[in-house]
Amino acid sequence: GIQVEQSPPDLILQEGANSTLRCNFSDSVNNLQWFHQNPWGQLINLFYIPSGTKQNGRLSATTVATERYSLLYISSSQTTDSGVYFCAVATGGGNKLTFGTGTQLKVEL
Amino acid sequence: DGGITQSPKYLFRKEGQNVTLSCEQNLNHDAMYWYRQDPGQGLRLIYYSQIVNDFQKGDIAEGYSVSREKKESFPLTVTSAQKNPTAFYLCASSMDREETQYFGPGTRLLVL
Numbered sequence: 001g002i003q004v005e006q007s008p009p010d011l012i013l014q015e016g017a018n019s020t021l022r023c024n025f026s027d028s029v030n031n032l033q034w035f036h037q038n039p040w041g042q043l044i045n046l047f048y049i050p051s052g053t054k055q056n057g058r059l060s061a062t063t064v065a066t067e068r069y070s071l072l073y074i075s076s077s078q079t080t081d082s083g084v085y086f087c088a089v090a091t092g093g094g095n096k097l098t099f100g101t102g103t104q105l106k107v108e109l
Numbered sequence: 110d111g112g113i114t115q116s117p118k119y120l121f122r123k124e125g126q127n128v129t130l131s132c133e134q135n136l137n138h139d140a141m142y143w144y145r146q147d148p149g150q151g152l153r154l155i156y157y158s159q160i161v162n163d164f165q166k167g168d169i170a171e172g173y174s175v176s177r178e179k180k181e182s183f184p185l186t187v188t189s190a191q192k193n194p195t196a197f198y199l200c201a202s203s204m205d206r207e208e209t210q211y212f213g214p215g216t217r218l219l220v221l
Contacts, residue, residue, distance in 0.1 A: 001168075033209060041199075041215045041217075042214050042215070043201075043212040044212075045211060048208070095140060096157065096168075097142075099151030101151050
């Protein structure tokens with residue numbers, strides 16, 4: 001099956017700093033999503049982005065499908081950005097998402 | 110409010126017991142999914158359903174069963190055949206097979 005690797009596995013930032021999270025995948029995808037899991041376990045959808053670039057406030061994402069990677073940018077980080085960020089992909093026109101192991105982000109004052 | 114609800118928030122299972130986790134959505138989504146998350150890990154797909162009265166096995170279906178009798182409901186039963194059921198269970202739904210998946214708040218299952 002498809003492999004999904006996320007980096008870095010852990011990240012500590014000072015409030016106000018910027019960061020880039022990376023997701024590499026091993027095959028062509030028709031579905032790629034970024035999620036944020038808060039400390040209570042709730043998974044929040046950030047972007048549906050199988051290709052191209054999208055922005056939502058302080059967050060933006062870019063997927064280069066031909067090179068099989070996606071990047072999530074967080075600017076001016078806040079303590080509420082803390083949690084785990086997951087990349088998930090699906091292939092072959094289906095909806096069976098395969099998740100990476102996530103990036104654990106902690107934003108400190 | 111539109112959304113996905115899961116109940117209970119916490120569930121305790123005794124050895125040899127079957128338990129059922131509830132998932133309800135009022136988003137009018139066709140597709141629904143069940144995932145399992147173990148500590149420090151990503152989510153793994155247990156079962157999914159693209160339409161009423163139809164469902165497919167995911168990557169880790171052994172020891173689990175589901176039904177999809179109504180569009181808005183997709184309950185998951187953790188059977189006694191599941192030898193390591195302690196985990197966080199998340200339900201999701203999407204409008205269509207390639208659309209964004211939205212998640213419920215999850216159920217934490219613990220074995221006594």
